[in-house]
Structure formats: structure tokens, C-alpha cells
Amino acid sequence: MSSHSTVWKYFDKINGGKNVKCKLCGRMISYHSSTTVMKNHLNSFHSTEVEESENAALANSRGNRSQPTDKKDPNEDLVFAICTSSVPYRFLKNKHFLDFCHKLNSDHKILTPDSLRSKFSKNRSEYVDRLKKELKHVEKAWLSFDGWEAKYMDKSIYAIFIYYVENFQRKSALLGIECVEGSATAANVGKLVMRMLDLYCIDKSKVLGAVTDAGSNIVAFLDRNELFHSHCSAHVLSLIIKKSAQITHIKELIAKVNRCAAFLSRSKVERGKFRERSSMLNIHGRPPLPFSDTRWGGALLLAEAFLNHYQSLSATPALQDYLMNADDLAALKKYVNVMKPFLEALNSAESDNSFCSEVLVQFSHLSNYASSLEQRSALGRCLSNETKSRYAQYVKKNDAELNIFRYDSYVENDALLMSTYLDARFVYLPGILQRTRWEFIENSIQLYCDSIHVLNQTATGPPPKKPTLEESSFSQFVQSKRVSSHGSSVQAEMSNYKAIVLSGRPALDSSPLLFWHAHRDRFPILQKMGQHFLACTQSSAIVERLFSVCGCIVNNSRRNRMKSSTLNLHLLNASLATLQAKNEAGEMNEYDECEQSDSESEENRHEEISGEFNDDIFEEALARAMTI
Structure with missing residues (x-):
């Protein structure tokens, strides 16, 4: 109690100011008594309550400056923001960016480009150490991996996941996403896979096989190592759907749907009007906007979205040229209806629970x-x-x-x-x-x-001694x-x-x-x-979903001169950020995590398809990182 005001927080004047009353216990004290008497009263009877009150007031006055020791480092969000966007590392030295951060919090120290790379490396080391402990007791496992060719790089990037069962529950984990050294031959892909297994101390004998597509290099690697190969069923189903969409009259209908979707994706004004009408008509679901070329069953999904929103499309004046006549509309409805079991099977195959x-x-x-x-x-x-x-x-x-x-x-x-x-x-x-x-x-x-x-849990006693002499044929017969x-x-x-x-x-x-x-x-x-x-899934959709995000990052002219070692660290951190966001938000219903139902994300998806990466992720993570 160092000040007069602090003492008076706990007392009220009564009897016309002749006495004071303690707020904590109600005891009466003469007003003419010195503040020392009131201090002594608080110290004698209410020291614990006063201390707690003072600590709470102090913490409240400090606000966000008093951070719990176990709170996540805000620079983690900044690291994930950089690695999941096309922002160059040197942006961290931008004067206006530094001024902006300083105005938000003058005490916060911004990472430098060098410290950012160090953070990438540290995150990777911590992730590897943690996952290595989790995989230590894995008995048998399956892999899921696939490759992707970068547009502006002469590199093949492969992502590798592992599936295993622990306590009768299936689990999965990302082993890594890295560039193949040299061309993507069976030998080089095999070297990458074996290097990943060695990194996590996973013996090759623990791997039963892999679920992948039918790439000749992957199949050759699995055959050479006598591993099972489960062909991704989602890939096979997409080939069947693609074949059906190439039938002459169906191909013409799909072309009309694509023209409508292309117009909507180009015109932001008409897209806004279309969304307003869909909302007024209580029509929900993904609007007919273009899917990525690599999207499994994309043509069928787009046709389905076109039909779902056809009423709002027909109510939009600018889209009248893209509507169908009665015969074409009936034919498209029949096609989508006939293909419904295949689409259901595709959705089931893409699920991580398959x-x-x-x-x-x-x-x-x-x-x-x-x-x-x-x-x-x-x-x-x-x-x-x-x-x-x-x-x-x-x-x-x-x-x-x-x-x-x-x-x-x-x-x-x-x-x-x-x-x-x-x-x-x-x-x-x-x-x-x-x-x-x-x-x-x-x-x-x-x-x-x-x-x-199989170990006999009920067996007792020491194991049998190893024979020192060569066994006789009789002993071998009995043993057999x-x-x-x-x-x-x-x-x-x-x-x-x-x-x-x-x-x-x-x-x-x-x-x-x-x-x-x-x-x-x-x-x-x-x-x-x-x-x-039963640790194996139906498809390698988990790999494709990761490529849909990481592909937008490296498929950018700003990344074409990055060293392979730096790119590997960058991609792993981006993947971890993506998987973390997915775990926090729950499993996505769509194949592509970028394909959200809200209007803003749909616009972002179109920009990604056109080759220009959207940096909203960077802005959101930057805002979180600067809230200190």
C-alpha cells in the first residue's frame, strides 16, 4: 500500500465522514485515524486478498505485454505466412513493412531473411525429431507418394506420406516433400524414398507397399523392391469419368458449361450479381467456376454445379447467351444422373477415412x-x-x-x-x-x-538355447x-x-x-x-491436396532460382502450415483446400488457376503475428 488512493480502494466513508468502513470485512475505523491504521488493518486481516487484487490490476494494466510463457511464438505465423505465399524473403527488410510492424508493436523484433531460413531449418528439425519418436514402434506401414512438375523449374517434386495403425487406429504423417535429384527415374525416386525412411529411422522391411498412380517410374521402384502397389482408385475413377465426357454429344454439352464458367470467372461484377441471385433463391453449394485441370472428375463436378445453379444463372441477364435449350439441358441432366454412382465412389475414394x-x-x-x-x-x-x-x-x-x-x-x-x-x-x-x-x-x-x-503372451521361462552343432535330419524333420x-x-x-x-x-x-x-x-x-x-487407403488424395497448395507456391517465376535445399525447407514448412490449418478447421469436403464455398475463396481459386497466387494467407498470418 504505497499510495493514499490504493488504501482508499478498500474503505468507504460513513456517518457523515466521521468513520470509515472496510469493504472487505465491514469493520468500522475512525476517520481521524491515520492511513497507517488502515494499512495495518489490511496487512493484518486481508493481506492475501489485497495481493491478489493488486496482481490482477497489474496484469490488466500491462495488457498483452504480459504473455504466458507457453504462448506460441508470433514469428511462427510470420514464417508460415512467408512460406505459403509468393512474397520474397527480402520483403522482411522492406522499410514500409518494418515501419508498419513498429507502429503495431515497437517491442517486437522482426525476422531477417537469414533468420527466416534458420527458422525453416529449426522447424524441420523439430518436426523430424517429434515424428521419429511417434514412428519408433511402427510395426508395418504403407506409403502414399506422387510427383509434380514445376512450371518454372526443371525439377520434379515428390511428397511422401506414411500410413500406419497404432492401437487399432489408423494414422498418417507427412515424411517430406522434396525435389528429386536429377530426372525422375525409378532409381532417383527410390533414392528419395529410401532417404526419407532413413531420416525417420524406418527400416525398409516395415514398409509393405504404397498407394500411388500408375506412373512407370513409381511402379518400377515398387517392383524392384518387392513392395505391394495399390493403384489409386480415385485416379482410375477419374479416368473413367474423363472417358465418358469425351463422347461426342456430352463433350459438346461440357464445352457449353465451360464457356459459362469461364465468363463467370472473368467478370467480377456479373459473378457478384449471380451470387446475390443464388442467395435470394436459397441455392447453396459450389458455384460453376472452373476447376483445376488436375482436379479428379472436374468436368462432371462442374456440370453438376451448373445444374444446381441453373435457376440463378437463367435469372442473370448477362448469362443468357450461355444457357442451354430444353433438349441439351435434359441431356446434361441425364448424363449427371447416370454418372452419380461414379461421383459418389470418387468422393468416397478421396476421403482420408477410406x-x-x-x-x-x-x-x-x-x-x-x-x-x-x-x-x-x-x-x-x-x-x-x-x-x-x-x-x-x-x-x-x-x-x-x-x-x-x-x-x-x-x-x-x-x-x-x-x-x-x-x-x-x-x-x-x-x-x-x-x-x-x-x-x-x-x-x-x-x-x-x-x-x-507372433509372440506367445502366456509363455514363461527363458528362450531355448541356440544349438551349437549342426542339426541332424531327424531334428530338422521334427522342427518342420x-x-x-x-x-x-x-x-x-x-x-x-x-x-x-x-x-x-x-x-x-x-x-x-x-x-x-x-x-x-x-x-x-x-x-x-x-x-x-488395413493401414492402406483407397487413394493418394492426401498427396494431391498438398500439391494443390504447394504447387501454387513453386509454380511461380519468383521461385525459379531457389536452391534445392532451400526449396525443400520452404515446401516442408508450407506443407506443415497447410496441414496445421486443416487440422484446426477440420477435414475439407472438397478435394482442393483452396476450393471453399465462400465467395472470396472462389475468386482466389480462379486466380490460382490462372497462375497468379493470392496472398490473402500472408496478410491474415501477418495480422496474427503482429498482435503482440
Whole structure:
């Protein structure tokens, strides 16, 4: 209590000013007493309350200057702002930018370009160390990776994700996004993948395979290393949709839709009027604006958006030239309606919650659906032929077996066959494997289980001593019989597994890993294999989503002279920023995180498609970084 005003905060005058009353306890004190008496009263009876009150007042007076020690460094936002935009590093030395920051907070120290690069490196080291600990006990894992060619660089950039199961929950993590040294050959891509695995101390024997597209270099790398290859189902579905959109009369309809979308994307005024009418008519959903050329199923999605907003389009005077006559509109509606199951399958494949065990069942459904269409129509024949050729194992022609689209043939893919078997929702369903029999898959399951070393949790005592002398043929015979007894236990598990599944299957929308968690004690071998193969997803959409953001960054003339080492750090930090924003906002419904439903983001998306990166991300993160 150093001042008169501080003391009087706790007292009120009463009885016409003759006495004072303590606000904390109500005790009466003579007004003629000195302030020392009042101070002594507070120190004797209310020292704790006064101290807490003074500390709160002090913290309030300091405002934002008193920051918690565990608060995130504001420069983190500035780092993410720089790496997710096309702003050059030297912008941090811009005089007007520095003046602006100084006016916001004179005490804040802005990063220099050199310290920014150091921060990039530090973020990478911290991320690698943290992820290395998380991946330390991974038993088996799958990879998802793909490449991308930069427009202004003679470089191929590859992003690599890892999928694994921990405590019967599937997890994923970004291992890295870097440039391939030299051309993107199978050997150079393999070197990059192996370098990433070494960086996180992941033994190659822990990797079962990868879900990728059908790039010859990637397939060659997987074949050379005897790894499973699950072809991205979203990519296959997009090829089928693309083929259907090339039918003559459908191609003409899609061209009209594209012209309308191009006009809307060019005219900001008409786009605003269109949005107002859609809002008045209570029409929601993505407006018919152009998709990226790499967007899976983009033509079909644009046609669907065109039809959803057709009423507001027809109410816009400037768009009258882009409307369709009754016959064309009916034909477009029929096309979108026929393609609906394929679009649903594509959306399912793109989800991070999809499982590779769903691929065979999904294509069996689509093949059955395509066969039910009118085969005399060009669209019916196209869908039927495309779906069957990519799903079928072999077709017979002139008594000779010809393998069509071998890399797309799903019913001969061992990884997909075994994962389907290990999914209690689909195993033993009739008619989804064509000529492949479930007994064939059971044999593959047993061969794989024989290679799994399952520890007996109930076993006691020390392990058997290693023989010092060469074993006799009799000993080897007995040992082989003991090993074969392991096979009988696998057969017993498979027999019990079949009985349980046929008596009652899990819900279709449930995770297949929940089944193995519930029956882990009954099936100690199969549940382990289930965790191995159900770690894989249907598609490599997670990689494509990352490229949709990072591609806009490096596909810029300002980045074409950046060193590979700096670019690698830049891309990783941009990826981490993007993934962090996604985790905070929740999983996006759209394939491209830039494709938001709000009007501002739609305009930004068009600018990105046209090659000019939007720096709104930089401005928003800068504002957060400067709020000190």
C-alpha cells in the first residue's frame, strides 16, 4: 500500500465522514485515524486478498505485454505466412513493412531473411525429431507418394506420406516433400524414398507397399523392391469419368458449361450479381467456376454445379447467351444422373477415412451398375467397357487370354484381395471377385501369417538355447512339423472368423479395425495381419491436396532460382502450415483446400488457376503475428 488512493480502494466513508468502513470485512475505523491504521488493518486481516487484487490490476494494466510463457511464438505465423505465399524473403527488410510492424508493436523484433531460413531449418528439425519418436514402434506401414512438375523449374517434386495403425487406429504423417535429384527415374525416386525412411529411422522391411498412380517410374521402384502397389482408385475413377465426357454429344454439352464458367470467372461484377441471385433463391453449394485441370472428375463436378445453379444463372441477364435449350439441358441432366454412382465412389475414394479393402467391392458395384445401363447408348457402352476393363482380371478373345490394363486390374492385386478378406464387412460376399475364389485368398493369408512372428503372451521361462552343432535330419524333420502346427492355428482362426462374419457382419459405415480390436484375443494372428493391411487407403488424395497448395507456391517465376535445399525447407514448412490449418478447421469436403464455398475463396481459386497466387494467407498470418 504505497499510495493514499490504493488504501482508499478498500474503505468507504460513513456517518457523515466521521468513520470509515472496510469493504472487505465491514469493520468500522475512525476517520481521524491515520492511513497507517488502515494499512495495518489490511496487512493484518486481508493481506492475501489485497495481493491478489493488486496482481490482477497489474496484469490488466500491462495488457498483452504480459504473455504466458507457453504462448506460441508470433514469428511462427510470420514464417508460415512467408512460406505459403509468393512474397520474397527480402520483403522482411522492406522499410514500409518494418515501419508498419513498429507502429503495431515497437517491442517486437522482426525476422531477417537469414533468420527466416534458420527458422525453416529449426522447424524441420523439430518436426523430424517429434515424428521419429511417434514412428519408433511402427510395426508395418504403407506409403502414399506422387510427383509434380514445376512450371518454372526443371525439377520434379515428390511428397511422401506414411500410413500406419497404432492401437487399432489408423494414422498418417507427412515424411517430406522434396525435389528429386536429377530426372525422375525409378532409381532417383527410390533414392528419395529410401532417404526419407532413413531420416525417420524406418527400416525398409516395415514398409509393405504404397498407394500411388500408375506412373512407370513409381511402379518400377515398387517392383524392384518387392513392395505391394495399390493403384489409386480415385485416379482410375477419374479416368473413367474423363472417358465418358469425351463422347461426342456430352463433350459438346461440357464445352457449353465451360464457356459459362469461364465468363463467370472473368467478370467480377456479373459473378457478384449471380451470387446475390443464388442467395435470394436459397441455392447453396459450389458455384460453376472452373476447376483445376488436375482436379479428379472436374468436368462432371462442374456440370453438376451448373445444374444446381441453373435457376440463378437463367435469372442473370448477362448469362443468357450461355444457357442451354430444353433438349441439351435434359441431356446434361441425364448424363449427371447416370454418372452419380461414379461421383459418389470418387468422393468416397478421396476421403482420408477410406480403406483399400473397399476398392474391389466398389468396382464390383460400379461394374454391375454399368451393365444395367442401356448398352445401345454410347454412354452405357463406354461406362460398361471402361469399368469392366479396369476391374476385370482377364478377358477372352478368340480363345486367347489377353491382359487389359494390367496395372489397373484390381482382382489380381494381392494387397487388395487380402485387405478385402481382412475386412469383416465384405469378406465372403459372393460375386465381388469374379473368377477369383476365397480359397485362393485364404492360401495367401496363411502364407503371409507364416511369416509373422507372433509372440506367445502366456509363455514363461527363458528362450531355448541356440544349438551349437549342426542339426541332424531327424531334428530338422521334427522342427518342420512343429512349424507346420502354426499353420493349423491360422486355419482354426480363419474357420472361426468365417463363422463369426457369416453370423453377423459389422455396420457398413464402421471402421474394419474396430472388429479386430473387439476380437483381438480370439484372433491373435489375423488381427495382427488386419492392422498391417488395413493401414492402406483407397487413394493418394492426401498427396494431391498438398500439391494443390504447394504447387501454387513453386509454380511461380519468383521461385525459379531457389536452391534445392532451400526449396525443400520452404515446401516442408508450407506443407506443415497447410496441414496445421486443416487440422484446426477440420477435414475439407472438397478435394482442393483452396476450393471453399465462400465467395472470396472462389475468386482466389480462379486466380490460382490462372497462375497468379493470392496472398490473402500472408496478410491474415501477418495480422496474427503482429498482435503482440
